[in-house]
Amino acid sequence: xxxxxxxxxxxxxxxxxxxxxxxxxxxxxxxxxxxxxxxxxxxxxxxxxxxxxxxxxxxxxxxxxxxxxxxxxxxxxxxxxxxxxxxxxxxxxxxxxxxxxxxxxxxxxxxxxxxxxxxxxxxxxxxxxxxxxxxxxxxxxxxxxxxxxxxxxxxxxxxxxxxxxxxxxxxxxxxxxxxxxxxxxxxxxxxxxxxxxxxxxxxxxxxxxxxxxxxxxxxxxxxxxxxxxxxxxxxxxxxxx
Amino acid sequence: xxxxxxxxxxxxxxxxxxxxxxxxxxxxxxxxxxxxxxxxxxxxxxxxxxxxxxxxxxxxxxxxxxxxxxxxxxxxxxxxxxxxxxxxxxxxxxxxxxxxxxxxxxxxxxxxxxxxxxxxxxxxxxxxxxxxxxxxxxxxxxxxxxxxxxxxxxxxxxxxxxxxxxxxxxxxxxxxxxxxxxxxxxxxxxxxxxxxxxxxxxxxxxxxxxxxxxxxxxxxxxxxxxxxxxxxxxxxxxxxxxxxxxxxxxxxxxxxxxxxxxxxxxxxxxxxxxxxxxxxxxxxxx
Numbered sequence: 182x183x184x185x186x187x188x189x190x191x192x193x194x195x196x197x198x199x200x201x202x203x204x205x206x207x208x209x210x211x212x213x214x215x216x217x218x219x220x221x222x223x224x225x226x227x228x229x230x231x232x233x234x235x236x237x238x239x240x241x242x243x244x245x246x247x248x249x250x251x252x253x254x255x256x257x258x259x260x261x262x263x264x265x266x267x268x269x270x271x272x273x274x275x276x277x278x279x280x281x282x283x284x285x286x287x288x289x290x291x292x293x294x295x296x297x298x299x300x301x302x303x304x305x306x307x308x309x310x311x312x313x314x315x316x317x318x319x320x321x322x323x324x325x326x327x328x329x330x331x332x333x334x335x336x337x338x339x340x341x342x343x344x345x346x347x348x349x350x351x352x353x354x355x356x357x358x359x360x361x362x363x364x365x366x367x368x369x370x371x372x373x374x375x376x377x378x379x380x381x382x383x384x385x386x387x388x389x390x391x392x393x394x395x396x397x398x399x400x401x402x403x404x405x406x407x408x409x410x411x412x413x414x415x416x417x418x419x420x421x422x
Numbered sequence: 423x424x425x426x427x428x429x430x431x432x433x434x435x436x437x438x439x440x441x442x443x444x445x446x447x448x449x450x451x452x453x454x455x456x457x458x459x460x461x462x463x464x465x466x467x468x469x470x471x472x473x474x475x476x477x478x479x480x481x482x483x484x485x486x487x488x489x490x491x492x493x494x495x496x497x498x499x500x501x502x503x504x505x506x507x508x509x510x511x512x513x514x515x516x517x518x519x520x521x522x523x524x525x526x527x528x529x530x531x532x533x534x535x536x537x538x539x540x541x542x543x544x545x546x547x548x549x550x551x552x553x554x555x556x557x558x559x560x561x562x563x564x565x566x567x568x569x570x571x572x573x574x575x576x577x578x579x580x581x582x583x584x585x586x587x588x589x590x591x592x593x594x595x596x597x598x599x600x601x602x603x604x605x606x607x608x609x610x611x612x613x614x615x616x617x618x619x620x621x622x623x624x625x626x627x628x629x630x631x632x633x634x635x636x637x638x639x640x641x642x643x644x645x646x647x648x649x650x651x652x653x654x655x656x657x658x659x660x661x662x663x664x665x666x667x668x669x670x671x672x673x674x675x676x677x678x679x680x681x682x683x684x685x686x687x688x689x690x691x692x693x694x695x696x697x698x699x700x701x702x703x704x705x706x707x708x
Contacts, residue, residue: 228649230617243618280602283670284661324664399587399606403626405618406672410659411649 202338206331207348209355213297213327218290219360219420220244220353221405224412226365230404234371241357241379247400248353249346249386251281252291252328254398256349257391259332260342263310271314271333272323277395279324284409292318295327302330308337346387354379360420428517429486432456436474436503438533439496445472447501449494455480456489465502468699473502476537482510483548489521495531495560500697505537508569508678511546514584518547525552527560527632532697534689539567539625539678542607544582552590556632561696563689564590565629565671568605569678573624580624584609592632592667600665603628620674623656625681629671630663631692638668640695645671645688658684 209215222240225231231240255278262270282288299315302308311333318325328349335345358372434456437449447461457479461472480487495501511519527533542548556562566588571579589604605628613619620626631641647659656675663670673684690701 224649225618230621236617239616240618243613243616246613276599277602280599280664282664283603288662288664397604399589399604401605401607401611402613402616402619403628403672403674404621404623404657406628406661407647407649407657407659407674408618410661410672411647 199339203340203344203348206335206338207351209352209359211298211301213294213301215290215294215352215356216359217420218286218294218356219364220290220357221408221412222357222360223364223420224408225405228408228411230408231365234367234375237358237361237365237367237371238375238378241354241375242382243402243405244357245350245354245379245382246386247402247405249350249390250393251398251400252278252326252353253346253349253386253390254393254395255326256328256332256346257342258395259329260336260345263333263336268310268313271310271329272317274332274395275314275323275326275329277398278326278328281398282326283406284412286412287409291326292324295325295330298327298330298334299325302334306338308334310337342391343387347383350383350386351380364420428484430455430480430484430488432478432480432487432489434458434476434490435492435494436501437494437496438472438499438501438531440499445470445499445501447472447474448496455487456491461501465702467702468500468693468697471500471502471699473504476503476505478506478509482512483519483521483546484512485514485517485519485547487519489519491521491523492525493523493533493535494526495528495533497528498530499528500532502534503536504534508538509540511540511542511548511583511586513543513545514547515545518549518585520549521551523550523552525554525556525562525564527554527556527562529557529559531557531560533560533562533564534693535562535564536629536685536689537566539569539682541569542571542583542586544571544576544579546583547585548583549585549587550589554590554592554632555595556592557595559634561631561633561637561668561692563629563631563692565627565685567625567627567678567681567685569625570620581607581611581614581620582609583607588628590630592630601630601632601663601667623674623676625675625678627671627673627681627685629673629685629688630668631671631688632663632668633692633696634668635666637696638662638666641688641691642669644691644695648684656680656684658688660688 259274317323433453435451592601658673675681
């Protein structure tokens with residue numbers, strides 16, 4: 182599966198560094214501020230949509246499915262554009278994703294974390310495309326959505342699109358689950374079990390979205406959409422959303 | 423076209439404009455089964471509002487039907503467009519039905535385009551694409567209410583549809599895209615009854631209120647989110663759209679009239695804040 186040597190084969194030092202960096206960029210402690218977001222979980226708990234480990238698994242499953250069909254599509258398009266050196270197409274993916282994001286906290290999550298991600302990456306490695314993108318964010322010329330930044334950085338590091346997709350989906354699941362630890366009665370063992378189970382869907386999600394055009398980004402989760410609106414009107418809360 | 427025949431091509435074009443200080447329907451072109459007769463002024467709370475009801479003489483949407491609706495509201499004019507009854511998308515054994523809508527609002531105009539609920543029968547395939555062009559200072563209230571089939575008719579009706587795609591795209595007159603959304607429901611969607619999707623409810627609505635940021639802020643401030651824990655008939659909330667496009671009301675309910683109740687609550691506030699007019703009492707026969 183790996184482009185350059187990969188797992189399972191002996192040797193392949195470049196493959197080992199590659200894997201190490203994948204792990205680094207997948208780490209939930211990556212300092213980009215995602216700890217401030219629960220992806221709607223806080224409202225889901227307050228309204229009883231999530232109440233125990235089983236309903237949490239169900240919630241993570243749903244968010245992963247939705248994210249794959251929206252952010253995942255934009256990520257794949259941006260990744261392909263980055264590999265093709267088509268900067269214009271990167272900006273199109275960025276604005277197309279942002280103009281589908283309803284809810285001010287959802288918009289904030291997408292762009293604040295996206296910008297911080299770009300700043301972090303540029304501190305640790307040079308990437309001309311990412312630098313240009315960050316410049317455009319600062320000049321208000323592009324919204325700066327996280328999956329677009331991830332796509333640019335990962336393409337630059339030689340990470341292929343299916344790996345980038347997995348990393349993106351993993352980050353979403355681990356964001357919700359780390360919020361769950363702070364919001365509900367659940368222990369680390371249960372959240373790890375849920376994470377393990379939820380990750381089982383990633384290949385199917387990739388297969389379902391890899392051929393979609395940006396126009397085909399779609400969703401269907403009416404109650405989740407009401408939760409998004411619910412959160413901004415709640416007075417007591419721990420998370421941005 | 424024979425009565426109730428499939429494969430109808432319906433077309434409707436409505437143009438409203440301000441003439442001598444009064445909003446009128448100045449342009450009307452129609453091809454059956456889509457029909458509009460004339461604009462009437464019956465809204466007691468907003469007597470200057472021309473109201474058109476779209477009548478479908480076809481008895482619902484059948485396989486192969488292709489509808490095209492174009493609504494244009496000129497500078498400073500106002501209008502209300504609705505439909506006569508539920509939009510029934512019938513069972514299909516071949517092909518699909520589609521509707522393409524274009525809605526254009528010029529500077530300072532105001533449009534309420536609120537068709538009645540769409541009921542997607544089992545095995546139906548319906549694609550609805552709406553392209554909106556709106557000036558920065560105009561206000562549009564537009565949305566779709568969807569009922570998951572003839573729920574009291576047959577057990578297989580509830581989300582027994584084959585495919586329902588409801589897409590909307592919003593641009594400014596200079597072509598800049600500010601909002602897009604596509605709701606896609608496919609047969610056998612494993613998540614339909616997840617608590618985060620329908621939670622056992624059968625009807626939902628996505629109602630757009632495209633309006634300048636200052637008006638949007640006032641509306642959002644006034645609308646109370648409803649999400650009671652003790653199994654309410656409907657839940658709803660208002661979220662901000664990206665790029666200062668306006669707001670979106672999301673509502674989910676047991677029956678379509680429960681969702682309509684949430685819509686009316688929102689609609690009243692929108693009208694009061696955008697036009698300084700309130701909403702009259704709903705007719706008993708609605």
